[in-house]
Amino acid sequence: MLTNSLAEGSPPYVGTRPFGIGDDRIFFGRDREIEELSALWRDSRLTVLHGGAGVGKTSLVCAGVVPRLRAEGAHVLPLGQIWRRNVFPTAAFPEQNPFTLALLSSWYPDESPIRVAGLSVLNSLRRHRRKDRFGAPVPTFAVIDQAELLFREPMPHAGQRRRFLDQLQDALTAEPNLRLLLAGREEHLDDLLSLGERLGEDAGTHYPLRPFDRDAAVQAVHMPLTGTGREPGRDAVESLVDELRTVRTPWEATDRRIPTVAPALLQLVCARLWAGPEPAAALDAGPRTGRLAGEVDEVLGEFCGQALAAVAADHRIASGRVVSWFRAAFADRGSGGGVAEERLGTGPPTEMPASVLRAVEDLHLVRVRVRAGVRTHELHHPRMIGPVRALGERSWPVRRPEPAELLQAAERALCTGDAAQAWYAAEAVIRACGNDGLRLRAEAEHLLGNIACERRRADLAVQHYRSSASIFEVLQDGRAVGLLLAALGRLLMDGSAADAVRELRTAASRLPNDLVVQIALAQALWGAGQPTAAVAVLDTVLARDGDTPEALRARGEMLVDLGRTEPGLRDLRRVDHLDRPSTRAAWVLAETARDDAADPRDLVGGVGGHDGVWPDPAGILGEAAESGPVLLRVARVRGLRGQEDAAVFAARAMRAGRPPLPPHLRDEARRLMTTGSRASRATGRE
Numbered sequence: 313m314l315t316n317s318l319a320e321g322s323p324p325y326v327g328t329r330p331f332g333i334g335d336d337r338i339f340f341g342r343d344r345e346i347e348e349l350s351a352l353w354r355d356s357r358l359t360v361l362h363g364g365a366g367v368g369k370t371s372l373v374c375a376g377v378v379p380r381l382r383a384e385g386a387h388v389l390p391l392g393q394i395w396r397r398n399v400f401p402t403a404a405f406p407e408q409n410p411f412t413l414a415l416l417s418s419w420y421p422d423e424s425p426i427r428v429a430g431l432s433v434l435n436s437l438r439r440h441r442r443k444d445r446f447g448a449p450v451p452t453f454a455v456i457d458q459a460e461l462l463f464r465e466p467m468p469h470a471g472q473r474r475r476f477l478d479q480l481q482d483a484l485t486a487e488p489n490l491r492l493l494l495a496g497r498e499e500h501l502d503d504l505l506s507l508g509e510r511l512g513e514d515a516g517t518h519y520p521l522r523p524f525d526r527d528a529a530v531q532a533v534h535m536p537l538t539g540t541g542r543e544p545g546r547d548a549v550e551s552l553v554d555e556l557r558t559v560r561t562p563w564e565a566t567d568r569r570i571p572t573v574a575p576a577l578l579q580l581v582c583a584r585l586w587a588g589p590e591p592a593a594a595l596d597a598g599p600r601t602g603r604l605a606g607e608v609d610e611v612l613g614e615f616c617g618q619a620l621a622a623v624a625a626d627h628r629i630a631s632g633r634v635v636s637w638f639r640a641a642f643a644d645r646g647s648g649g650g651v652a653e654e655r656l657g658t659g660p661p662t663e664m665p666a667s668v669l670r671a672v673e674d675l676h677l678v679r680v681r682v683r684a685g686v687r688t689h690e691l692h693h694p695r696m697i698g699p700v701r702a703l704g705e706r707s708w709p710v711r712r713p714e715p716a717e718l719l720q721a722a723e724r725a726l727c728t729g730d731a732a733q734a735w736y737a738a739e740a741v742i743r744a745c746g747n748d749g750l751r752l753r754a755e756a757e758h759l760l761g762n763i764a765c766e767r768r769r770a771d772l773a774v775q776h777y778r779s780s781a782s783i784f785e786v787l788q789d790g791r792a793v794g795l796l797l798a799a800l801g802r803l804l805m806d807g808s809a810a811d812a813v814r815e816l817r818t819a820a821s822r823l824p825n826d827l828v829v830q831i832a833l834a835q836a837l838w839g840a841g842q843p844t845a846a847v848a849v850l851d852t853v854l855a856r857d858g859d860t861p862e863a864l865r866a867r868g869e870m871l872v873d874l875g876r877t878e879p880g881l882r883d884l885r886r887v888d889h890l891d892r893p894s895t896r897a898a899w900v901l902a903e904t905a906r907d908d909a910a911d912p913r914d915l916v917g918g919v920g921g922h923d924g925v926w927p928d929p930a931g932i933l934g935e936a937a938e939s940g941p942v943l944l945r946v947a948r949v950r951g952l953r954g955q956e957d958a959a960v961f962a963a964r965a966m967r968a969g970r971p972p973l974p975p976h977l978r979d980e981a982r983r984l985m986t987t988g989s990r991a992s993r994a995t996g997r998e
Contacts, residue, residue: 324536327583328576328615328676331371333391339375341524341532341575342368346376349519353377353453353493354386358484358508358516362498366576366676366692367521369495370457381453387442388453389419394476395461395727400425401758401777401799402765404828405862407892410469411462411476414727419454425795426827430861432888433476434483437490439859453491460496461727463503464670468729468766480507499680499687523572523693529553532575533582555608556581559694562701574693576676577612584611613699616677617708623671625710626733629664635703637664642678642691643700667730715744715752722759726766735763754783758796770803777803794819794826801832806971809840827853831862838870841975846870861887869898873941873977877902897945904952940965940973947984959985 324338331339349372352359363369374391381388394411405413408429416428416436428436442450467473483490484507494504501518508516524532533549556577559568585607617635624634669689672678677696681688691697713721722737741756757780764772781796797819804812816833823829830853838846850867853860868883881902884895947961962984965973973981 323583323586325579325583325586326371328580330368331375333374333378335371335375336379338536339371340535341528342372342376345372345521346380350377350380352517352519353381353491354451356517357488357491358505359491359493360501360504360516360518361493361495361521362501362504362518363521364498364679364681364692365673366574366679367523368575369521371575372521373455373457373493373495378455386453387450389455390421391418392454392456393418393458394456395458395724401780401796402762403773403777403799403802404795404832405429406802407894409472409476409479410727411473412479415456415476424791424827426831426860426862430865430887432482433479434486435861435888437483437487441489449489451489451491452487453493455493455495457495459494459504460500463500464728466729477507481509484508497680499682523574524578525572526550526553526557529556529573529578532578551604552581552585552608553578555604556695558605560605560698570694574676574695577693577695580615581608581611584615608695609699609702612696613702614708616696616700617703618711619675619677620672620703621708621710622713623668623675626671626736627665627668629668631708631710634664634668635708638672638677639700639703642689643697667733670728715741715749715756718744719752719755719759722756726759726763731763731766735760738763750783750787754780754787754792757783758792761796761799765803770806774800774803790823791826794823794829797823798826798828798832801829801836805836805839806969809836809974812836813840813842827857827860827863831860831866834863835866838866839971839974843870843874843974843976847874865892865895869894869941872898872902872905873945875905877906881906894939894942894945897942897949901945901949904949938968938970940968940971941977943968944973944977944981944984947981951984951987959987 326335326338349359349361361369361373370391378388378391392415394415399417400413402410405425412431412433413425413429415433416431417423417425420428420436420440431439437452437454440452442452444450461467462473462477480492484492494507496504498520505516505518530546530549530553533552534544534546537544553573554569556573557569557571559570616638620634620638621631624631627634669678673680673689676692678689679692681690691700718737718741722734722741725731725737726734738756738759742753745753745756757776761773761776761780764770764776777796777800781793781800784792784796797815801812801816801819804815813833813836816829816836819829820826820833830849834846834849834853837843837849847867847870850863850870853863854867857863864883865887868880868887871877871880871883874880880898884899884902887895943961943965947958947965950958950961962981965981966978966985
């Protein structure tokens with residue numbers, strides 16, 4: 313029988329959270345899956361683990377497969393995430409691909425962000441290759457969890473997402489020792505497998521993860537307590553598992569048993585019973601008395617009611633409206649078996665935004681299935697029908713997540729494009745922390761600064777970054793302070809380069825060895841019209857750490873702008889010069905100035921008319937349409953090619969403000985405006 317014998321130690325069940333690294337001692341019921349998925353991961357360059365929400369994908373990887381491979385001596389990277397964790401201020405790395413930086417920061421958590429900033433996935437993997445004792449490279453096992461987020465719509469930063477997916481394909485193609493595992497929801501299986509299309513016949517394999525069968529569920533309940541001296545009898549465990557397989561509805565005359573148990577519900581019920589005052593009594597009563605059924609109904613009903621109340625509070629909707637909508641959509645006789653996506657929100661009692669549907673899916677209240685090409689939403693498990701129907705109209709108390717969970721929810725909301733929800737959750741973290749939990753409060757202020765940057769509210773970003781930096785100062789976290797000071801300095805560049813220089817000189821005096829601060833200082837000096845000092849700072853950085861991609865990129869661009877083509881190209885050859893418009897523009901300018909061999913259409917990825925004239929410059933330049941330095945490089949390339957619109961781009965460069973054109977480059981822009989206008993008049997096309 314279940315007892316509280318482990319109450320003084322860690323609990324035997326994880327409840328609503330997934331199993332993590334270190335939970336392998338209490339992870340049971342997946343022996344076959346661990347063996348099969350480990351073999352697939354070893355043998356395939358791309359493996360896709362797929363299943364419904366809450367089926368245990370993250371748990372299988374973290375508590376099952378990763379410990380198995382590491383015990384065998386395999387080189388397995390930490391769990392990879394593509395949603396932007398709150399580990400760096402956005403403004404400190406303004407031109408980074410957020411998906412790439414998030415992934416590399418999670419794969420290499422001990423690296424300073426500046427060491428991975430600017431690297432592609434392929435270059436980062438090559439930098440961190442491991443070799444055996446004979447000098448041969450060993451396989452790198454890498455996983456990306458929640459990979460379906462890459463294919464959710466709408467998704468912000470669509471262009472950067474597309475380039476990130478290209479980076480993953482490049483890594484799979486060019487790095488034969490990479491073994492990539494993607495864990496994602498089954499409705500996105502085709503999207504996930506498409507990443508292996510460049511591999512030809514070796515296009516990857518997939519592994520479906522299903523709910524527990526009866527024997528696996530019994531093992532998952534019984535084994536965590538084995539050896540404690542108070543493990544439950546098998547009959548008690550079987551009674552609980554059978555109860556979780558039993559479906560009762562008012563439109564069926566008899567109870568129905570289904571063959572599977574949802575792992576998320578199993579852990580939820582076990583954790584709640586374990587935490588109760590008399591967990592043994594609920595099992596010993598047995599299903600015949602109805603007490604066990606009542607206990608399970610109570611746990612599931614309380615979970616659903618509180619989860620829906622939390623969703624309602626997060627979305628500022630009356631709790632009763634959300635509960636009524638959910639019950640009508642998913643637990644009545646007509647829709648209990650599934651609701652097509654186009655029908656959701658169209659019938660009584662009320663319409664709900666798509667963000668509410670995503671929230672209840674992420675909380676494991678519903679799951680998605682694709683049938684004949686139609687996305688269908690249904691209850692996470694049929695055992696929930698009765699408890700959901702019994703929710704009634706009562707108001708459920710909102711049991712807020714812990715501040716750390718709230719912060720994670722805010723980060724995830726920002727990644728999926730819901731900046732308003734991210735802001736609300738980050739503010740909730742600050743309220744929940746009060747005067748305690750200084751680190752979480754600092755991280756929440758930090759995240760609010762990031763959200764303000766997303767909204768292009770530099771004033772708000774400065775306010776929250778300063779608040780975060782002051783708290784990290786108290787915590788004596790010099791690395792966090794350095795990143796935030798660099799972010800503050802960069803935010804000031806667009807308004808006043810001189811103010812940015814002052815801010816960053818102060819930061820550099822306090823953190824003289826911080827590469828992020830030094831690189832930001834160099835770029836502020838460049839923006840303030842001090843090119844010699846800017847290059848000197850970067851020379852010092854690269855003399856100390858010659859492999860820093862951001863320093864190489866910044867110095868390469870500066871040298872090209874100064875007409876020092878060959879040394880500029882040497883720097884740019886050492887970084888991924890195609891990933892950013894500013895670096896791509898510098899590269900094409902250098903190549904054009906050197907030997908007139910570059911096609912100016914390369915500046916925009918080969919898009920343009922057959923005559924080399926760009927039909928839609930603003931659209932083609934995209935993110936760089938307001939960048940003074942990029943527009944000037946475009947103008948210079950056009951001028952070197954003798955094309956008449958050089959003056960147009962030069963004039964735009966003079967007006968641009970994100971960032972503005974540095975003072976020492978304005979004379980070149982004026983020259984191009986004058987010579988370009990004369991050329992236009994000469995041909996009668998002004």
